[in-house]
């Protein structure tokens with residue numbers, strides 16, 4: 147244990163080889179200095195007035211934290227709060243020499259964690275605050291509820307395969323269901339509906355069909371459905387629009403599905419549609435001007451620069467592993483997981499798919515606006531959509547490598563929506579429903595209207611050539627996995 151006087155703290159910040167501040171000592175020191183509720187937690191009424199929030203200290207910390215993983219100070223405070231609440235009071239007291247604390251000069255202690263522990267914690271922090279933002283809530287003109295036809299079509303196209311898969315592969319005996327039971331389903335990354343309600347209803351009907359096929363009376367079965375999304379999702383809209391005639395008990399579960407969300411062996415079916423391509427964060431090297439993977443000139447992984455694809459792909463694999471590990475614990479042995487995900491045909495750059503082309507178009511509008519001085523070029527250089535669509539073969543290899551699940555079924559199909567719709571307004575509202583949150587977070591609230599207005603005007607002018615372009619269809623995949631029994 148090291149004892150440090152408060153005055154020494156800022157100059158002492160260690161840097162790693164890449165020059166970034168080392169996480170753990172900084173985080174702990176930062177927690178102790180910056181957390182607004184700390185005095186409340188520890189009843190340090192006077193310490194709060196001690197100048198913890200003296201503008202100079204705040205500015206110093208803001209500068210340090212701003213450089214740290216590119217997180218703004220307010221975001222850093224959220225991480226700090228979460229870190230503190232996990233530590234608990236006793237552990238925090240242990241970090242501070244409580245007895246020697248005085249309102250004007252108190253001492254701090256922190257443990258010298260090993261590099262490995264620091265790395266582990268850094269990883270955990272990543273999952274506390276996913277760098278993805280939920281869809282637009284409510285039921286306004288740009289809401290996800292009104293602009294998610296693409297995603298709904300995927301659920302609709304998969305219905306028959308989902309039913310067949312459940313009827314063929316769900317083994318009610320091995321799940322221990324004999325006469326009556328509570329069947330638990332979770333939809334992860336559900337957003338606000340209505341798609342999640344349709345997907346859940348399809349699953350329930352398939353389970354009932356299976357139950358009947360085994361000469362059991364489905365009325366003895368009760369369903370409980372968990373709707374999960376990030377805690378900033380508009381759960382109010384989700385709850386308000388729950389189907390009034392539903393025959394299940396509904397619950398909302400806030401939090402990132404990269405972490406554990408449910409008790410061990412408590413779920414029978416997990417469903418996750420059009421969601422896993424959202425990354426928990428933008429890989430650091432993508433926005434690092436010194437890295438060969440710096441993605442200057444593009445706002446997404448367009449598939450042309452090898453280093454950029456590798457960085458995105460590595461982040462995706464990392465995120466998928468956390469997802470699989472958490473679900474392996476939560477699903478009962480023999481339980482099923484249904485994943486719907488869009489993949490890119492092997493060897494095709496993402497820009498040569500319909501969605502990729504749209505992201506390029508949004509990017510070109512932003513670069514126009516930067517040239518006209520309407521948005522900051524520097525800000526634009528660090529703006530990337532936090533999503534990655536894996537190649538088909540890449541995704542297949544990833545799920546085959548997982549030891550906890552067996553692939554029971556894998557179906558490919560194409561989403562017909564783009565061949566059916568030609569309205570620029572349709573596409574621009576869909577884009578806004580999905581990315582308004584990211585744009586607001588990155589550029590600021592006041593830029594949302596100008597950016598999306600400029601984009602929709604330009605799209606109107608160019609929709610003909612966009613729809614006529616020679617592009618590849620993405621491969622939509624339904625993957626049915628079974629939790630191994632060992």
Ligand SMILES: C[S@@+](CC[C@H](N)C(=O)[O-])C[C@H]1O[C@@H](n2cnc3c(N)ncnc32)[C@H](O)[C@@H]1O
Nearest residue numbers: 280297335336337341375376402403419421424
């Ligand atoms: C395109 S929407 C899909 C919504 C719905 N599944 C559907 O098919 O319409 C993706 C959703 O995933 C959520 N999401 C992204 N990352 C997540 C995470 N780590 N944990 C939970 N939800 C997440 C987003 O907030 C968003 O609501």
